Amino acid sequence: MSSRINAFGPYLKKIFSAAVYKVNVDAGFTCPNRDGTVGTTGCIYCNNDSFRPSQCRPEASLKDQIRQGISYLSMRYKVGKFLVYFQPFTNTYAPVAELERLYREALAEPSVVGLAIGTRPDCIDREKIALLEALAKDHFILVEYGLQSIYDKSLDYILRGHDYRTFLDALKLTAGRGIHIGAHIIVGIPTETREEMLAMADEISTLPIEFLKIHQLQVIKDTVLAERYADQTFHTFEYEEYLDFLVDFIERLSPNIVLQRLFATAPDEILIAPQWGRTRHQIIRDIEARFEKRNAVQGSKCVCKAE
Numbered sequence: 108m109s110s111r112i113n114a115f116g117p118y119l120k121k122i123f124s125a126a127v128y129k130v131n132v133d134a135g136f137t138c139p140n141r142d143g144t145v146g147t148t149g150c151i152y153c154n155n156d157s158f159r160p161s162q163c164r165p166e167a168s169l170k171d172q173i174r175q176g177i178s179y180l181s182m183r184y185k186v187g188k189f190l191v192y193f194q195p196f197t198n199t200y201a202p203v204a205e206l207e208r209l210y211r212e213a214l215a216e217p218s219v220v221g222l223a224i225g226t227r228p229d230c231i232d233r234e235k236i237a238l239l240e241a242l243a244k245d246h247f248i249l250v251e252y253g254l255q256s257i258y259d260k261s262l263d264y265i266l267r268g269h270d271y272r273t274f275l276d277a278l279k280l281t282a283g284r285g286i287h288i289g290a291h292i293i294v295g296i297p298t299e300t301r302e303e304m305l306a307m308a309d310e311i312s313t314l315p316i317e318f319l320k321i322h323q324l325q326v327i328k329d330t331v332l333a334e335r336y337a338d339q340t341f342h343t344f345e346y347e348e349y350l351d352f353l354v355d356f357i358e359r360l361s362p363n364i365v366l367q368r369l370f371a372t373a374p375d376e377i378l379i380a381p382q383w384g385r386t387r388h389q390i391i392r393d394i395e396a397r398f399e400k401r402n403a404v405q406g407s408k409c410v411c412k413a414e
């Protein structure tokens with residue numbers, strides 16, 4: 108991605124003086140919004156097959172997944188530094204001793220420079236933060252909290268099982284301890300107006316968030332959202348509309364926030380809407396072109412001062 112945005116790849120390259128790739132692993136976690144602790148249906152859009160890369164095989168041991176991932180990426184991209192990405196489900200949802208075993212096992216691989224840990228803001232506590240803080244003394248530790256929306260009406264609609272306050276509490280617990288903080292949001296939830304979605308950029312820019320993933324809402328087969336969509340179709344982002352939305356959003360976002368992802372790409376076999384018919388590469392190229400055409404730069408319309 109061009110220098111018009113603050114992108115993750117160049118950020119990592121700068122701090123590690125080399126390209127760093129993520130190795131995705133499935134450590135066998137579940138999720139409190141599925142196992143009955145918070146809910147049983149899961150978030151209405153959730154189908155873990157849509158965001159689990161094919162190399163993630165929970166039946167393989169963690170060590171095997173990491174070594175296979177490293178071997179593949181080293182051969183394909185000639186790179187030698189890796190972040191292990193604990194991705195599917197809720198990767199802090201286990202007793203702290205179990206988390207420590209898994210995280211340390213990942214960090215023991217010589218070419219692994221750190222971890223990215225995807226989780227829910229209601230699955231963190233002081234003990235887990237203390238573990239991450241200890242690991243962060245010697246490694247790059249990034250916790251990615253699923254926020255999805257700053258609006259409780261939207262969190263209710265997607266059956267998220269936590270509110271915005273819970274996310275703010277998790278941030279408070281995590282910030283200032285050497286742990287990198289990321290957030291994940293979904294835009295296009297039908298409870299929100301375009302302006303409300305854009306206002307999320309203003310709000311997020313005031314928070315101690317260093318990294319952000321932005322996804323358009325996707326309707327995926329075998330989800331509650333797919334049932335709702337079949338009952339009553341609602342608007343999902345059209346392609347050109349999304350390109351312009353993204354530029355507007357990023358212009359309002361703090362230039363200090365590193366962008367990790369700008370859109371979602373579910374496999375065609377399970378994607379109901381929106382169907383853009385573009386490859387990942389084409390989408391990236393078109394986003395770049397839209398930034399150029401509009402002479403847009405991240406943060407140029409940011410009204411908030413980052414804390």
Ligand code: SF4
Pocket residue numbers: 138139140141148149150153154195196197227253
């Ligand atoms: S999206 Fe994440 S938090 Fe929601 S049900 Fe799926 S795994 Fe759980």
